[in-house]
Amino acid sequence: MQLSKAEEQLMEYLWRQGPIFMKDLIEAHPDPKPAATTIATLLKRMQDKGFVGYETFGNSRQYHALVTKEDYFGKHVKGLIQQFFGNSASQFASFFTTATDLSETELEDLKSVIEQQIKNKQQ
Amino acid sequence: MQLSKAEEQLMEYLWRQGPIFMKDLIEAHPDPKPAATTIATLLKRMQDKGFVGYETFGNSRQYHALVTKEDYFGKHVKGLIQQFFGNSASQFASFFTTATDLSETELEDLKSVIEQQIKNKQQ
DNA sequence: TATTTTGTTCTACAAATGTAGAATTGAAAA
DNA sequence: TTTTCAATTCTACATTTGTAGAACAAAATA
Numbered sequence: 515m516q517l518s519k520a521e522e523q524l525m526e527y528l529w530r531q532g533p534i535f536m537k538d539l540i541e542a543h544p545d546p547k548p549a550a551t552t553i554a555t556l557l558k559r560m561q562d563k564g565f566v567g568y569e570t571f572g573n574s575r576q577y578h579a580l581v582t583k584e585d586y587f588g589k590h591v592k593g594l595i596q597q598f599f600g601n602s603a604s605q606f607a608s609f610f611t612t613a614t615d616l617s618e619t620e621l622e623d624l625k626s627v628i629e630q631q632i633k634n635k636q637q
Numbered sequence: 638m639q640l641s642k643a644e645e646q647l648m649e650y651l652w653r654q655g656p657i658f659m660k661d662l663i664e665a666h667p668d669p670k671p672a673a674t675t676i677a678t679l680l681k682r683m684q685d686k687g688f689v690g691y692e693t694f695g696n697s698r699q700y701h702a703l704v705t706k707e708d709y710f711g712k713h714v715k716g717l718i719q720q721f722f723g724n725s726a727s728q729f730a731s732f733f734t735t736a737t738d739l740s741e742t743e744l745e746d747l748k749s750v751i752e753q754q755i756k757n758k759q760q
Numbered sequence: 761t762a763t764t765t766t767g768t769t770c771t772a773c774a775a776a777t778g779t780a781g782a783a784t785t786g787a788a789a790a
Numbered sequence: 791t792t793t794t795c796a797a798t799t800c801t802a803c804a805t806t807t808g809t810a811g812a813a814c815a816a817a818a819t820a
């Protein structure tokens with residue numbers, strides 16, 4: 515199953531802050547903070563979908579992500595590539611670099627990442 | 638506004654086939670083909686959202702996309718980058734290249750695309 | 761211990777989405 | 791011109807999503 519937009523945003527907090535109690539989750543939101551029940555509902559749904567777990571401490575729970583951001587995001591990207599480029603990653607990559615308009619520095623950085631990867635492939 | 642999943646899929650047909658009549662749109666679907674009213678509803682909603690237009694021919698309409706796949710997809714990618722990497726395109730790019738596991742050839746291709754872009758930036 | 765606070769669950773409800781039947785309209789065929 | 795047929799619109803309805811009040815339970819505090 516898939517997370518909804520609001521659930522994804524909450525997930526971001528879980529990824530950033532690691533295991534966290536509900537009050538701190540709410541606290542972490544900018545004003546106007548959502549109602550506690552809103553967060554509770556979202557957390558519940560995310561548990562049902564298998565993305566969130568918790569540990570009980572006294573009367574409250576410490577929530578944590580059950581998927582890494584990398585895993586989750588990787589699936590997303592793959593989904594996008596699949597959907598829009600019939601699975602051609604390089605076609606996507608080339609599109610990506612033109613579409614996102616990186617700065618020269620960013621391009622240089624990216625180039626060295628790629629060179630490194632080529633080296634890894636070769637040995 | 639944003640297209641929903643089902644709307645995106647329909648959009649794919651519009652991008653692939655270009656201007657197209659409803660009967661051909663339905664025809665293009667694999668079995669079990671959706672009801673004509675389902676497609677009609679989706680097209681209507683897509684028009685309301687500004688993604689689809691049409692030209693009238695006799696009693697029927699030839700539908701066409703009002704956004705290119707590149708534009709639409711580019712916004713998507715930017716949204717993802719924004720959401721997951723706080724707008725650092727290079728961080729995303731680096732993640733992307735590791736996550737999608739390109740072949741050596743693909744990496745070389747990508748590298749030249751990037752080199753080309755660096756040249757463009759420089760002049 | 762009685763009271764207040766706080767976390768969690770239940771319930772609710774409007775908006776968006778996926779899907780399609782019923783009705784209508786306009787063109788084509790008889 | 792009347793009947794037939796296909797395209798479009800209206801209406802509908804279940805599910806998912808965003809949001810939160812009401813109620814309840816447990817812990818902290820007075």
